[in-house]
Amino acid sequence: MGDVKSIPSPAISADERSHEVDHPSSQVAHFGAEQPLRLDCGVDLTPFQIAYQTYGELNADRSNAVLICHALTGDQHVANVHPVTGKPGWWETLVGPGRPIDPKHYFIICSNVIGGCMGSTGPASINPATGKVWGLAFPVITIPDMVRAQAMLIDRLGIDTLFAVVGGSMGGMQVLQWTAAYPARVFSALAIACATRHSAQNIAFHELGRQAVMADPDWHGGGYADRGIHPHRGLAVARMAAHITYLSDAALHRKFGRRMQDRELPTFSFDADFQVESYLRYQGSSFVERFDANSYLYLTRAMDYFDIAADHGGVLAKAFADIKTRFCVVSFTSDWLFPTSESRALVHALNASSARVSFAEIETDRGHDAFLLDVPEFLDISRAFLQSAGKARGLKDG
Amino acid sequence: MSVQEVLPLGGVATGQSGDFRADHRLVAEMVKPGSKVLDVGCGEGDLLQLLETRGIDGRGIELSREGVNRCVAKGLAVVQGDADTDLVNYPDDAFDYVILSQTLQATRQPRVVLENLLRIGRRAIVSFPNFGFWKMRLQLLIGGHMPRTENLPATWYDTANIHFCTIKDFVELCDAINVKMERSVALDLYGRPIPLNLPWWVWNMFGEQGVFLLSRGGGK
Numbered sequence: 342m343g344d345v346k347s348i349p350s351p352a353i354s355a356d357e358r359s360h361e362v363d364h365p366s367s368q369v370a371h372f373g374a375e376q377p378l379r380l381d382c383g384v385d386l387t388p389f390q391i392a393y394q395t396y397g398e399l400n401a402d403r404s405n406a407v408l409i410c411h412a413l414t415g416d417q418h419v420a421n422v423h424p425v426t427g428k429p430g431w432w433e434t435l436v437g438p439g440r441p442i443d444p445k446h447y448f449i450i451c452s453n454v455i456g457g458c459m460g461s462t463g464p465a466s467i468n469p470a471t472g473k474v475w476g477l478a479f480p481v482i483t484i485p486d487m488v489r490a491q492a493m494l495i496d497r498l499g500i501d502t503l504f505a506v507v508g509g510s511m512g513g514m515q516v517l518q519w520t521a522a523y524p525a526r527v528f529s530a531l532a533i534a535c536a537t538r539h540s541a542q543n544i545a546f547h548e549l550g551r552q553a554v555m556a557d558p559d560w561h562g563g564g565y566a567d568r569g570i571h572p573h574r575g576l577a578v579a580r581m582a583a584h585i586t587y588l589s590d591a592a593l594h595r596k597f598g599r600r601m602q603d604r605e606l607p608t609f610s611f612d613a614d615f616q617v618e619s620y621l622r623y624q625g626s627s628f629v630e631r632f633d634a635n636s637y638l639y640l641t642r643a644m645d646y647f648d649i650a651a652d653h654g655g656v657l658a659k660a661f662a663d664i665k666t667r668f669c670v671v672s673f674t675s676d677w678l679f680p681t682s683e684s685r686a687l688v689h690a691l692n693a694s695s696a697r698v699s700f701a702e703i704e705t706d707r708g709h710d711a712f713l714l715d716v717p718e719f720l721d722i723s724r725a726f727l728q729s730a731g732k733a734r735g736l737k738d739g
Numbered sequence: 740m741s742v743q744e745v746l747p748l749g750g751v752a753t754g755q756s757g758d759f760r761a762d763h764r765l766v767a768e769m770v771k772p773g774s775k776v777l778d779v780g781c782g783e784g785d786l787l788q789l790l791e792t793r794g795i796d797g798r799g800i801e802l803s804r805e806g807v808n809r810c811v812a813k814g815l816a817v818v819q820g821d822a823d824t825d826l827v828n829y830p831d832d833a834f835d836y837v838i839l840s841q842t843l844q845a846t847r848q849p850r851v852v853l854e855n856l857l858r859i860g861r862r863a864i865v866s867f868p869n870f871g872f873w874k875m876r877l878q879l880l881i882g883g884h885m886p887r888t889e890n891l892p893a894t895w896y897d898t899a900n901i902h903f904c905t906i907k908d909f910v911e912l913c914d915a916i917n918v919k920m921e922r923s924v925a926l927d928l929y930g931r932p933i934p935l936n937l938p939w940w941v942w943n944m945f946g947e948q949g950v951f952l953l954s955r956g957g958g959k
Binding site for chain 1: 796798804807808810811812813814815816817818819820825828829830833
């Protein structure tokens with residue numbers, strides 16, 4: 342008691358986790374030696390694999406494909422029951438039958454990012470050169486690397502132009518990277534609660550999370566997999582800290598206030614007296630059941646390095662010069678991780694490029710997480726944007 | 740001109756879909772089909788929707804979040820922004836037309852805004868309530884009050900309209916900053932255009948609002 346040891350241990354074994362890493366319960370695209378993934382760090386990653394899910398049917402024109410990009414701790418299971426947690430798809434408010442992104446109208450693709458741990462090649466995968474888990478020997482990856490890999494998957498699926506690329510948070514970064522790197526392949530882009538670069542404050546929070554992981558003695562310099570253990574305490578603390586940044590003061594107050602957890606009076610101990618403590622511990626412990634600690638280090642690093650303007654001579658508008666893509670940018674008033682000012686900077690750059698852009702700031706007290714929640718105004722806007730783009734694309738019903 | 744219907748000018752579009760405000764119809768008629776248009780202060784997007792029906796690529800800026808979100812929920816390309824501060828982000832000649840409908844009087848720097856409109860757009864269409872309208876004059880002269888009308892009902896202390904002008908004032912501003920008036924229409928209280936052959940002072944007296952199609956003067 343008194344430290345995070347009171348976080349329950351994960352319910353599944355390390356073996357179960359590693360099974361999803363190498364043999365995901367989803368579709369997998371394998372890329373052999375003839376198709377290496379050229380990484381920004383200069384390494385050619387080969388062979389590698391991308392785990393992905395699809396929903397709906399690709400139409401005859403191949404014009405109705407929607408790529409969903411997941412956030413830091415998401416995966417390809419956007420609209421189906423998760424194979425590890427048994428929970429519904431992580432974006433069921435937006436994606437699914439009757440939702441704004443309905444498999445009845447669109448061919449929906451969602452892939453696990455490179456560096457992830459749900460079946461796409463990452464630090465938890467087996468390095469074929471050594472037969473051991475990659476660990477920290479895995480090359481550092483970037484958001485552009487993730488998008489380059491997705492483009493290879495889209496090629497493999499025989500799709501030239503995506504009708505829409507959609508994502509929030511780190512997923513939104515991928516959306517923006519798609520439009521900057523492959524403007525002609527993206528008909529419309531829905532970028533939610535994101536930014537064109539990671540702020541100093543966000544890098545600081547990520548560093549906090551990484552240090553928590555690395556401070557766990559079970560981390561073993563990243564080599565925990567060989568020992569059959571997982572630094573779940575460090576990773577849980579990282580998740581707890583991060584989770585606070587996804588909420589807001591108002592949301593925490595509304596949800597928990599200073600209410601006690603299953604007790605009337607303080608215990609005068611470091612037990613989880615407050616509901617908010619209990620909630621955070623639960624968030625931490627449930628996260629480590631499905632996520633790899635090294636993967637968390639790599640993906641947070643990729644977000645830290647993200648800066649579209651820096652890749653275009655420091656001028657953001659240059660990244661979107663003469664772009665034909667239709668943009669919809671959405672931010673949330675209480676999101677202090679990716680505040681509206683970041684979206685506004687993006688919109689200014691898009692205006693300077695004469696891009697077609699809609700920008701809505703949604704009023705909510707639910708913080709950064711709002712993009713994953715049932716926020717009707719956001720969902721209505723997403724639906725209308727895609728319908729309008731679908732009309733321009735000549736899609737039926739969209 | 741087909742704007743003979745009796746419609747409330749400063750009000751909102753009538754309930755039935757397909758019905759558009761008289762001044763919006765007049766503005767839309769000034770825009771060549773197929774052009775690219777920016778509507779500054781686009782409200783809830785009524786004018787943009789009208790332009791869309793005419794095959795025009797319309798974009799909008801709107802100050803109020805509610806207005807923006809309603810526009811975006813209609814599938815319109817509208818961003819939240821301020822005419823005074825955000826027009827600088829747009830490059831020269833980005834649009835064929837930039838429209839400022841019933842918004843000039845609410846800007847902090849009408850002259851700078853007007854200059855920006857004609858930098859961003861090859862043409863600008865500006866409409867505004869005419870403070871020289873006889874009812875306005877009468878309220879100040881006889882009543883001794885700052886004028887209020889059905890279309891501008893706010894009191895002096897809570898109005899967003901901080902830079903009222905008359906048609907005559909506006910014409911002088913256009914001359915001063917070398918803006919060419921390609922077309923000018925004054926609409927009376929009922930949204931009807933005042934006959935062209937009447938002298939300026941009649942427009943300034945009986946025009947409830949002015950609608951101007953502007954382009955850059957030759958001297959620039």
